[in-house]
Ligand SMILES: Nc1ncnc2c1ncn2[C@@H]1O[C@H](COP(=O)(O)OP(=O)(O)OP(=O)(O)O)[C@@H](O)[C@H]1O
């Protein structure tokens with residue numbers, strides 16, 4: 001049981017980075033960006049290909065980050081310069097990335113067993129695998145939260161936040177909303193690629209299919225975080241994303257333990273997210289109902 | 298200051314929905330001119346302001362602000378020269394951001410934005426001072442999300458944002474139309490005060506003839522995509538609503554007669 005929890009926490013920490021990426025597009029820019037499904041694999045593919053060629057795992061993660069930035073850039077250009085709707089732009093990049101990721105890896109999957117990974121340094125100190133993932137995860141998540149907290153407080157960061165809120169007003173203040181949208185998409189996908197690189201090293205393989213459903217998992221974590229851990233200021237929001245991602249993994253571990261088939265997981269997640277997104281609608285149905293009940297009393 | 302030279306704007310050209318929203322419009326504003334712009338629904342007032350602001354490109358003609366040809370400049374680049382307040386209070390501010398954050402965005406209008414902190418303590422003091430002049434108590438609610446403010450408060454804030462960095466030209470598009478009469482009057486008085494104090498060149502659209510007569514030093518009326526009346530100086534000072542109605546009937550009636558003449 002403890003092992004299951006440790007596993008859920010370590011996986012949750014890595015997926016927290018995906019969650020933060022999804023949050024940047026979905027909540028800050030108000031765009032549902034499906035590029036994520038491709039950029040997470042891209043991060044994994046780049047890191048795995050680099051590591052089996054003997055590249056230092058941290059440098060491999062940095063290259064993954066750059067790959068993710070580029071993926072976000074492509075979606076951003078499709079959306080802003082070519083005026084393709086954001087959802088479709090993301091899908092186009094995602095599909096293109098499938099082929100590109102196969103090219104990067106040269107095959108459908110790469111094993112990283114017995115390779116020197118980002119976790120090796122801690123494992124060599126005698127920490128078990130989950131422990132090492134948790135430590136590295138905390139370091140990465142901590143740095144990312146710190147940097148993002150600073151960045152979204154800067155002039156450029158404020159401009160990006162305002163863009164998702166009211167692009168019309170942002171342009172009236174002399175800000176090029178194309179630039180802010182592209183920047184947001186780049187940062188988001190860069191982070192997701194870093195997560196992909198870390199996840200691949202943690203599970204000891206990169207697979208071209210591993211991104212399927214990642215956007216939904218990211219959304220589920222964002223929503224769980226917001227519902228359970230509040231959204232007072234930006235810092236607590238970022239922390240709530242991490243807690244949301246970990247909670248999601250714990251929930252999944254529990255339902256698996258209770259006997260749900262692993263094959264049904266994606267269905268389970270999709271239904272959960274659909275219900276969570278529909279909550280405001282349910283509430284608006286419930287309100288008049290409650291009122292009429294009160295009246296009847 | 299502002300020169301509009303024969304601008305034409307056609308929406309949905311070459312379709313059954315083709316609409317000539319602006320037809321060969323020309324006029325110039327002098328530095329410090331405060332123009333009230335009236336006209337019926339669909340006469341092209343908003344389109345004119347949007348073309349000046351670069352929201353839509355024009356099909357023909359040129360727009361010059363202070364001798365800078367801005368005709369082909371995109372919206373966000375023109376913004377350096379312009380302050381804008383919109384009809385819908387939601388349009389002018391970012392609802393999920395604080396009052397001070399909105400002001401800070403406006404304070405940097407036309408400047409390059411970098412990795413400096415988005416708002417400084419010195420600025421905060423400045424914002425507090427100018428918010429006091431609104432007498433709405435907003436100076437004590439700097440970090441309150443703008444989405445929680447009333448429509449009137451939001452319009453007053455948008456007005457401050459539009460003038461925080463002195464614009465070369467202020468564009469007000471029925472910015473009091475969505476407010477209740479009392480609040481509308483307050484916001485209008487505030488606008489007038491700021492415009493007078495800063496001597497801002499202003500184009501203000503309004504539906505209210507009385508307001509159009511009371512404010513500004515020049516009144517223009519649009520009809521079917523054209524400026525059909527342009528009254529200034531002494532004549533503007535003596536203008537009454539009755540005069541305006543008569544003159545509007547005259548101008549539009551003439552138009553009407555012309556159309557008839559063309560048809561027959
Ligand atoms: N984006 C658009 N696409 C197509 N047609 C438009 C567009 N914007 C305005 N129009 C049309 O252009 C004409 C002028 O509209 P405009 O909004 O400038 O009028 P207005 O004088 O501001 O009217 P109101 O007093 O109702 O605000 C109208 O017939 C309108 O339907």
Ligand SMILES: [Mg+2]
Nearest residue numbers: 342343344471
């Ligand atoms: Mg209008």
